[in-house]
Amino acid sequence: MIKVAPSILSADYVNLERDIKKVEKAGAEYLHIDVMDGMFVPSISYGPGWVKAIRPISNQTLDVHMMVQNPERYIKTFTDAGADLIGVHFEATPHIHRALQMIKSNGAKAEVVINPGTSVESIKPVLYMVDQVLVMTVNPGFGGQKFIPEMVNKIKMLNQLKRENGYHFDIEIDGGVNNETVKSAYQAGATVAVAGSYVFDAKDPADRVKAIKRATK
Numbered sequence: 001m002i003k004v005a006p007s008i009l010s011a012d013y014v015n016l017e018r019d020i021k022k023v024e025k026a027g028a029e030y031l032h033i034d035v036m037d038g039m040f041v042p043s044i045s046y047g048p049g050w051v052k053a054i055r056p057i058s059n060q061t062l063d064v065h066m067m068v069q070n071p072e073r074y075i076k077t078f079t080d081a082g083a084d085l086i087g088v089h090f091e092a093t094p095h096i097h098r099a100l101q102m103i104k105s106n107g108a109k110a111e112v113v114i115n116p117g118t119s120v121e122s123i124k125p126v127l128y129m130v131d132q133v134l135v136m137t138v139n140p141g142f143g144g145q146k147f148i149p150e151m152v153n154k155i156k157m158l159n160q161l162k163r164e165n166g167y168h169f170d171i172e173i174d175g176g177v178n179n180e181t182v183k184s185a186y187q188a189g190a191t192v193a194v195a196g197s198y199v200f201d202a203k204d205p206a207d208r209v210k211a212i213k214r215a216t217k
């Protein structure tokens with residue numbers, strides 16, 4: 001069964017604690033926190049203050065997706081705030097190896113993220129050192145977009161590289177995930193599913209977390 005990472009981007013910010021408790025109780029192992037800087041992506045979302053505020057009210061893995069240009073500048077701020085896992089985009093820095101090293105040396109799990117237009121080939125040199133790879137299944141910047149099915153092939157390639165080299169990283173998908181789109185990704189080897197609008201735009205977010213899990217039984 002896939003692990004579920006609800007993205008608070010689509011939660012009710014005024015009732016954030018209530019929404020987080022609902023998905024945690026429903027069995028969501030991760031909480032996905034989308035940090036957007038208005039440069040790497042057009043939107044601006046929230047920063048380390050949110051991670052610090054959420055840390056004491058959730059036992060979930062706090063999964064920080066940094067959509068930030070030159071993320072090295074902020075890694076320590078986010079690990080100090082309580083992030084368990086930090087994702088940095090291959091496209092956001094000329095120093096992806098250094099950025100991943102920084103995450104690990106600050107005590108968090110390190111994730112490399114690739115946009116839909118970036119190949120698996122380009123991140124091969126850092127696969128030996130990561131705890132998780134995030135395959136974007138939409139172009140980053142906004143919730144509520146449509147899953148790009150062509151990305152499933154990248155999951156297959158990553159899964160094969162895992163097998164061939166004895167790597168243990170998780171493979172996460174992010175964007176347009178629901179109880180239907182998750183199926184092919186799971187079959188290809190995805191182990192963690194981010195879902196924002198599908199979970200939080202629903203009347204009952206707990207049901208949606210369970211529906212994603214059921215679809216991958």
Ligand SMILES: O=C(CO)[C@@H](O)[C@H](O)COP(=O)(O)O
Binds near residue numbers: 034145175198
């Ligand atoms: O990183 C992002 C968007 O850039 C995501 O984490 C979104 O929050 C996913 O939203 P949905 O596509 O599930 O609505």
Ligand SMILES: [Fe+2]
Binds near residue numbers: 007033
């Ligand atoms: Fe995300």
